[in-house]
Amino acid sequence: MDAKLSPEQGLNISGIALASLLAVGLGVAAFFWDWVGNRVPWQSTSxxxxxxLCALGAGIAGYWVIPLLQVLKTGQIIREDGPQAHLKKAGTPTMGGIFFIPVAVIAACIMSNFAKEVLAVSALTLSYGFIGWIDDWQILRRKSNKGISPKMKLALQIIFAAVFCLWLMFNQPSNITNIALPWVSLSLPLGLLFWPLAGFVLVAESNATNLTDxxxxxxxxxxxxxxxxLGALIAPTSPGLMVFCAALSGSCLGFLAHNRNPARVFMGDTGSLALGGALAAVALLTNSLVALFILSGIFFVETLSVMAQVSYYKATKGPDGKGKRLFKMAPLHHHLELTGWSELQVVSVFYIIATILAAICLA
Incomplete structure (x- = not known):
């Protein structure tokens, strides 16, 4: 018999309180790392x-865009085989990425004085957001959980990744193919193998972030x-991309004002694919792939849970064509829900883990 975790047990917090704690925590952290880096917190290069600014901008934009999404009838289609508690979310507007992603991109470009690396990362971010928008639109148009085909989505991701890698090849120093190993002052020379790795990172990170949503x-x-x-980590060497990371982080907080439990809007693939692409692009430009792997620990585990579920189901498939499930449902956050965790408990624990991973990278 499975142990149940009721709302009265363990961590019990409201959605607005959790979002507020995160916003205050990140604000204090940003101020602290500006102080450590001898940067003036109220200047653009901080x-x-x-x-x-982006937290405020995205938060305000949401009050204008969300009613418009409701008028356009962009209500989310909920999977019938998912957690039953999610069925009440049917009709909640999706495609929220269309307002908080542009806020960050525009602000970052302006505040970095249109630095070429910021423009490149912004272009990749918007490109992946466009792929997500196509998928979201097809889901809404067909009124089902299926948007564009997985092969089409993957092909578009690979194409945009290839374009970004091509730009990277001709606009970065030759040592870009040497993967820096933190804490040991060494690097791993990959040569030509770096480029397929770079493409894989862009595609994998965007899909992993998508699964976490x-x-x-x-x-x-x-x-x-x-x-x-990531922004604090790269600040000494890449001030423009530091601004980009801070702006996009702030936009996520502004979006969270509307997306915290109970959500008034979902980001959809429009937002999640863009966010994953942005993280990967910044890491590639700044030679921070090892740090990205640590910071993406939650996204990696979520992806791993899906892969393990599918593999185990296929390996145990019997004559009737049915297999066994390793988890009650994948990704991992749905498994935890079905074992009795509330949504807020799952989110709280994942926030704590993400904070620990961030601390490890910045230690």
């Missing part, structure tokens, strides 16, 4: 100002933490 506030909060930590 972590604090882009974070706060399944509970109110989960993807927005965990990505906000990862982005700010």
């Amino acid at each position: 972590l604090t100002l882009p974070l706060l 399944g509970i109110d506030g989960l993807a927005a909060g965990t990505v906000a933490i990862a982005l700010l930590a």
Whole structure:
């Protein structure tokens, strides 16, 4: 018999309180890392100002865009085989990425004085957001959970990844193919093998972030933490991309004001694919792949749970064509829900884990 975790047990917190704690925590962290880096927090080339401005901008934009999404009838289609508690979310507007992603991109480009690396990362982010928008639109048009085909989505991701890698090849130093190993002052020379790895990272990170977006506030909060930590890490060598990370982290917080439990809007693939692409692109430009792997620990585990579920089901398939399930449901956050965790408990624990991973990277 499975142990149940009731709302009265363990951590019990409201959605607005959890989102507020995260916002305050990231604001304090941004101010602290500006102080450590001898940066003035209220100047554009800092972590604090882009974070706060984009949080405010995305939050305000949501009050205008969400009613418009409702008028356009962009209500989310909920999987019938998912957690039954999610069925009440049917009709909640999706495609929220169309307002909080552009807020961050525009602010980052302006505050970085249109630095070429920021423009490149912004283009990749918007490109992946466009793929997500096509998928979201097809889901809404067909009124089903199936958007564009997985092969088409993957092909588009690979094409945009290839274009970004091509730009990277001709606009970055030759040592870009040497993967820096933190804490040991060594690097791993990959040579030509770096480029297929770079393409894989872009595609894998965007899909991993997409899989994590399944509970109110989960993807927005965990990505906000990862982005700010990455921004603080690269600040000494890449001030423009630091601003980009802080701006996008702030936009996630502004979106979280509407997406925290109970959510008034979902980011959809429009937002989740863009966020994953942004994290990967910044890491590639700044030679921070090892840090990205650590910061993406939650996204990696979520993806691994899906892969393990599918593999185990196929390996145990009997004559009747049915196999056994390793988890009650994948990704992992749905498994935890079905074992008795509330959405807020799952999100709270994942926020804590994301914060620990960020601390490890910045230690």
